[in-house]
Every structure is written in structure tokens, then in C-alpha cells.
Amino acid sequence: MDLVIDRRDQVINIFEVKFSINSFTIDKKYADELRRKIGVFREETQTRKSVFLTMITTFGLTNNQYSTSLVQNALTMDVLFVK
Numbered sequence: 001m002d003l004v005i006d007r008r009d010q011v012i013n014i015f016e017v018k019f020s021i022n023s024f025t026i027d028k029k030y031a032d033e034l035r036r037k038i039g040v041f042r043e044e045t046q047t048r049k050s051v052f053l054t055m056i057t058t059f060g061l062t063n064n065q066y067s068t069s070l071v072q073n074a075l076t077m078d079v080l081f082v083k
Contacts, residue, residue, distance in 0.1 A: 001014045001015065001016060001037055001041065002015050002016055002017040002056075003015035003017070004041075006049075010048075010049045010050060011049055011050045011051075011052055012047060012049050012050070012051050012052070013052050013053075013054050013073075014037075014038065014041060014051060014052070014053050014054070015054045015055075015056055016034065016053065016054075016055050016056070017055075017056045017057075017077075018055065018056070018057050018058070019057075019058050020057060020058050020059065021058070021059075022059060023057070023059050023060045023061065023062045024055070024057040024058070024059070024060070024061050024062065025061075025062040025064065025067075026055075026061070026062070026064065026066040026067045026070065026071070027066065028066060030066070031066035031070055034053060034070060035070070038051055038053065052072040052073065053070055053071050053072055054071070054072060054073040054074070054075065055067075055071050055073075055074045055075070056074075056075045056076070056077060056079070056080070057074065057075075057076060057077065058076065058077050059076065060074065060076055061074035
């Protein structure tokens with residue numbers, strides 16, 4: 001995980017930031033790794049809050065069976081820069 005935001009509304013956002021020259025695709029192996037990371041986070045912090053995974057990618061996230069069941073929000077990197 002690259003960034004964690006602990007919100008006052010009983011939600012923790014875990015951010016994964018990925019650079020790719022195309023839309024980023026989560027495959028089975030990476031989905032398993034993300035689930036493991038979230039599990040370790042929950043176990044180590046003993047949080048009772050909801051944990052949401054948010055992906056920040058260069059050109060978006062490919063919708064597939066892994067991304068739709070795992071990722072609550074997908075953003076592109078342009079949200080990080082002032083226009």
C-alpha cells in the first residue's frame with residue numbers, strides 16, 4: 001500500500017498507486033496480493049473500520065472480475081495535479 005487515509009467516518013482508504021503506459025489490469029496474482037495486504041493491515045491495526053481499496057493509475061483501471069470485486073474506487077493520476 002502506498003497511502004493510507006484514516007477518515008472520521010469509520011472508513012480507512014488504502015491507496016495503491018500504479019504507473020502503466022496503458023490501462024492497468026489487476027490479474028489473479030495481484031488481486032491475491034492486494035487481499036493479503038488488506039488482511040495484514042486489518043490484523044496488525046486491529047481496526048473495526050471499513051477498509052476501502054482505491055487505485056490511482058496513469059490511464060485508468062481495466063474492469064474485470066478482479067477489479068470490480070476488490071476496488072471501491074479507481075482514480076487517474078491527473079486528480080493529483082492542479083490544472
